[in-house]
Amino acid sequence: MMMEETDVLWLTDEQQASWRAFLEGTARLNETLNRDLENDSDLSLNEYEVLVRLSESPHRTLRMSQLADSLAYSRSRVTHTIRRMEERGLVVRESCVADGRGVNCALTEAGVAALVAAAPRHVSSVRRHLVDVLTPEQLVVLGQAMERVSLACRT
Amino acid sequence: MMMEETDVLWLTDEQQASWRAFLEGTARLNETLNRDLENDSDLSLNEYEVLVRLSESPHRTLRMSQLADSLAYSRSRVTHTIRRMEERGLVVRESCVADGRGVNCALTEAGVAALVAAAPRHVSSVRRHLVDVLTPEQLVVLGQAMERVSLACRT
DNA sequence: CTTCAATAGTTGAACTTTCTACTATGGTAG
């Protein structure tokens, strides 16, 4: 349905089109990256992201809540995800000395190995379906835009 | 880790930053829109999208497979989703006259009502967290970029 | 007309995520 440009309640056709393209694109990209990653490794994209965060942290260790915050996952999602990954030997949990309530999650050697093994093909998949598909300018704007969105979701 | 600009395997720091911002932004946006929508209605974002597609189709009806394609969902996800929505009276299924294998899914009056009731607040949430947060140019580029990504995921 | 591959959709089990309630520790105000 055609909307008037001045309507503040609805979206203009152009806004609508961008929003739809965004929804569809993220759905397809997510599905594609997951499929590629699961074909090439036995990690899901979510698990891969957990490994990345840990690998970039001092002592390859993070508190459960830091993991939750940086991945934008719920607390209980992190608990379950890490429990499954711990069962597979990718990470270990140990209670936190500084804060008796806290739990540290650390990468194991097997976790590092899994990440190193999966990374090259995953990066190439990200290139093939996102980075190399866009102009450098588009990619920059995309990043800037999503940064603003992240902030707006904080409020 | 700092990567060389000329490395074709890894991402440059700038590319990396955009990619991370994208991942985090989509995660937060999705979570926020879902939360808003579920507070204001009893629809999930996925269900809302189903209702939108149906509402825009001739006779407010689509084949299960068209629904799957346009939403980028798996067949079985559509089956389960529609079964649940049918139990709640939002849609009905009827077998397709033209193709004996096919199933048509149609919006009910209750489905239309649910969509109409949810739309204004949902649109305002999309505005608040995406549309109004970006410059018009950013939004356009975002849409164009994600359109390219959708295409690249087809291959 | 029959065979056969391809397409449409469903089903139930396995897995993942969310929701709700819970335990335990930490910090702070009286």
Place this chain on the structure above:
DNA sequence: CTACCATAGTAGAAAGTTCAACTATTGAAG
């Protein structure tokens, strides 16, 4: 010191998604 509220994390059930196997129909080849 002792309430008390906030924070950290977990546990199990409910809800949603994926996976693999299945039925049924269609369309095309012989």
